[in-house]
Every structure is written in C-alpha cells, then in structure tokens.
Amino acid sequence: MKSKIRVCSSWKSNHDxxxxxxxxQCPICNSPxxxxxxxxxxxxxxxxEYRRRILRRKSNQ
Incomplete structure (x- = not known):
C-alpha cells in the first residue's frame, strides 16, 4: 500500500x-x-535485552 501523503524532499534546506x-511536487519550491x-x-x-535489564534493576531497588 502506497502512502498518499508526501513530504517535500528538500524541506530541510528550503522550509522551516x-x-x-x-x-x-512541492507546491512552494517545486522539488519532488x-x-x-x-x-x-x-x-x-x-x-x-538492555531494556529488560534496566527494568529488572529498577524493580530490585
């Protein structure tokens, strides 16, 4: 299934x-x-494994 929502490929350099x-295409800068x-x-x-190890440490305290 293909997503219909798209994002400007150059938004990091052209948009905030x-x-x-x-x-x-982007409606403002015409990038793909x-x-x-x-x-x-x-x-x-x-x-x-690391996540469970931290949970065990917290439960033993």
Missing part, C-alpha cells in the same frame, strides 16, 4: 518545517515530493 502535500511514511517496523527487538 516539513511541508506535506498530496501532489508529486517523497513518501512520508516511517521506516518499516521490525519484530526483532535489538535493544530488548
């Missing part, structure tokens, strides 16, 4: 904040607009 649009969806979520929790 992210500029969202539904078109393929890119998909604004976040990175895919992975089921592997790479930092889970």
């Amino acid at each position: 904040s992210p500029l969202y649009t539904l078109s393929d 607009a890119i998909n604004s969806s976040p990175a895919p979520f992975g089921l592997e929790d790479h930092y889970g």
Whole structure:
C-alpha cells in the first residue's frame, strides 16, 4: 500500500518545517515530493535485552 501523503524532499534546506502535500511536487519550491511514511517496523527487538535489564534493576531497588 502506497502512502498518499508526501513530504517535500528538500524541506530541510528550503522550509522551516516539513511541508506535506498530496501532489508529486512541492507546491512552494517545486522539488519532488517523497513518501512520508516511517521506516518499516521490525519484530526483532535489538535493544530488548538492555531494556529488560534496566527494568529488572529498577524493580530490585
């Protein structure tokens, strides 16, 4: 499924904040607009061991 909301690809250099649009180009600077969806979520929790270790320390105190 492709996201319909897009963000200006050069918003960091041309705008103060992210500029969202539904078109393929930025309405202000005419740069290409890119998909604004976040990175895919992975089921592997790479930092889970460390997070659980901290929770155990807090519960033992």
